[in-house]
Amino acid sequence: MNVSDSEMIKEILIENNDEVTENIDEADVLLFNTCSVRQHAEDRVLGRISNEASRKSKKRNLKIGVIGCMAQRLGDDLHKINKNIDFVIGVDQYKNLPKIIHKKRVKDFTETTVNNSEVYENIYPIHSGKFNAFVTIMRGCDNFCTYCIVPYTRGRERSRNSEEIIKEVELAASKGFKDVTLLGQNVNSYKYEDVDFAELLKQVNEIDSIKRLRFVTSHPKDLSDSVIKVMGESEKICEHLHLPMQSGNTDILKRMNRGYSYEHYRGIITKLRNKMPDIAITTDIIVGFPGETEEQFNDTYNAMKEIEFDYAFTFKYSPREGTIAAKYTDQIPEEIRLERLQKLIKLQEEITLKKYRSKIGTIQELYVEKVSKKSDKELAGRTRDFKITVFEGSQNLIGKFVKVKIVDAVGWTLKGKLIE
Ligand code: SF4
DSSP states (O other), X not given: OHHHHHHHHHHHHHHTTOOOOSOGGGOSEEEEEEOOSSHHHHHHHHHHHHHHHTHHHHOTTOEEEEEEHHHHHHTTHHHHHOTTOOXXXXXXXXXXXXXXXXXXXXXXXXXXXXXXXOOOTTOOOOOOSSSEEEEEOEXXXXXXXXXXXXXXXHOSOEEOOHHHHHHHHHHHHHTTOOEEEEEOTTGGGOEETTEEHHHHHHHHHTSTTOOEEEEEOOOTTTOOHHHHHHHHHOTTBOSEEEOOOBOSOHHHHHHTTOSOOHHHHHHXXXXXXXXXXXXXXXXXXXXXXXXXXXXXXXXXXXXXXXXXXXXXXXXXXXXXXXSHHHHOSOOOOHHHHHHHHHHHHHHHHHHHHHHHHTTTTXXXXXXXXXXXXXXXXXXXXXETTOOEEEEEOOGGGTTSEEEEEEEEEETTEEEEEEOO
């Protein structure tokens, strides 16, 4: 979402005749687009701001601005945390950025007014990724999972006009993008007038010259049968779904306010695999949520064994000030959270390797994105089910679709042999 917002912000500034530079030494303004989802993300950006602030001694007019969720969450306090920050702009106020950065003096300026109807209509971001265009379809979230800061920073859920979304995808397609990802905190609850998410997927699937369609993030309580049906029937929708499970224990899911049981989650996986037998499923898991007993943790462990995700993003619970779970009194000690996390990582590594090895001998379509990091004789691309695959080939294949036969699996990378 932040990548997408950064692209939109660039567009807002360019429309105002400002210029984006890749060379930090040239910049008159530094904007830090921040994430609050975990404490670690906030600590890192504060470190980065401190490092870059020394530039002010060489360039007196350099302005430093903080935008994004951390700006929304901390507002004025950011000026106290780091005196070098000139302005703090919340997530609904990006249209004011040109005005703010051109003020002669912006010292200690903060604008974080919430606007729960802002969807940044009529702004068509520059999709700076070479091959994949991220298109935001909705903003905010109404779910209030008890561990999550997002509803407090990004505000209430609102969907963009579907015609605007289609226009943006068509624009991206006309610029040569073949792979589109629809974005939102909870895409399954997209609704604009009579267009729901299933209908929106159908409409995007109709757009010529788009070859691959993906979407994140899905919520298990809102992933409807009609969306699963459209996924199975639409040739452009890729065989990959990221579906956060968070826990394999229903009582913990209840305390997280997730709105589904483990059995419900398991049922969705069965439906998805019935409709799309080759679908890759990835997930997010939080371990050490307040009150999680050893038994409840084992339920998550066993759920991961049962479902066999292709990949899992596993996290230790990180208390976020202002959320309900941060006030729970039965917080789990750090060493137990770490121990549980390591167990899950180890298990998932084995499952991922097994999943990747099962692809050996299959023919896969790749969208070739770049030269491989390890060897300039090799190229890297993604399969439809989102697996990075490297193969030997000439660089003029970058940006093209090729067929490869999978010959090996090393860690989280497949190795292929070009056949077409
Ligand atoms: S669905 Fe839950 S975890 Fe996801 S953004 Fe909304 S509140 Fe956060």
